[in-house]
Amino acid sequence: MELQLLCMKYSSNQPMITSRLKKCHFDGAFYGPNIDISVSDALNRKFQCATLQLDFQLPERFKLEYSAEDEAKREKPLMIHRAILGSVKRMFAILLEHYKGKWPFWLSPRQTIVCPVSDKSQNYAIEVRDRIHEAGYYVDVDMTD
Numbered sequence: 001m002e003l004q005l006l007c008m009k010y011s012s013n014q015p016m017i018t019s020r021l022k023k024c025h026f027d028g029a030f031y032g033p034n035i036d037i038s039v040s041d042a043l044n045r046k047f048q049c050a051t052l053q054l055d056f057q058l059p060e061r062f063k064l065e066y067s068a069e070d071e072a073k074r075e076k077p078l079m080i081h082r083a084i085l086g087s088v089k090r091m092f093a094i095l096l097e098h099y100k101g102k103w104p105f106w107l108s109p110r111q112t113i114v115c116p117v118s119d120k121s122q123n124y125a126i127e128v129r130d131r132i133h134e135a136g137y138y139v140d141v142d143m144t145d
Contacts, residue, residue: 032056041097047090055079112139 032054039049058064058079065074085091095107105111112132116125125141132139 039094041094042100043097047094049085049091049094051081051083053081055081109138110140111137114139114141116141116143 034051034053036048037050037052038046040046056078059077064077066077067073068075095103099107103109114125114129114132116122122141122143125143129139129141
C-alpha cells in the first residue's frame with residue numbers, strides 16, 4: 001500500500017480505504033486498517049497469529065502531537081499496534097499441535113532424561129543428571145521400575 005493511503009484520516013476516508021484494503025485482501029477495523037497474519041497447524045486449520053493495526057483514534061483522543069522537522073509545525077502521530085504472536089496460549093497450542101506433542105529439543109521442557117537400568121546404578125544416574133544440568137540442559141532422572 002502507498003504511504004499516503006496509510007497516513008490519511010481514517011474517519012473521513014473510510015469507504016475509500018476499506019475498498020482499497022478489500023482489493024488487497026486485508027480487513028478494515030474500527031479504528032484503522034489492520035493486517036492479520038494466519039498460520040496453519042498440522043491439521044491444516046488456520047489460526048490468526050499476528051496482527052498489525054493502524055490507529056487514528058487514540059492519537060486524536062489523547063491529543064497527541066509531535067514537532068515536525070521545522071519545529072514550528074505540529075503534527076498528529078500515527079499509532080501502530082502489533083501483536084506478533086497473538087496470545088501466548090494460542091501460540092503454544094499451535095506449536096503443540098504442529099509438533100504433535102513431541103517438542104523439538106530446543107523447545108522441550110525436559111531435553112534429556114536419564115533412566116538407570118537397576119537400583120545399583122541410581123546414584124550414578126543422579127551424578128550424570130547433575131553433570132548434564134551443569135552443562136545447561138533441562139534433565140530429569142526416572143527412578144521408576
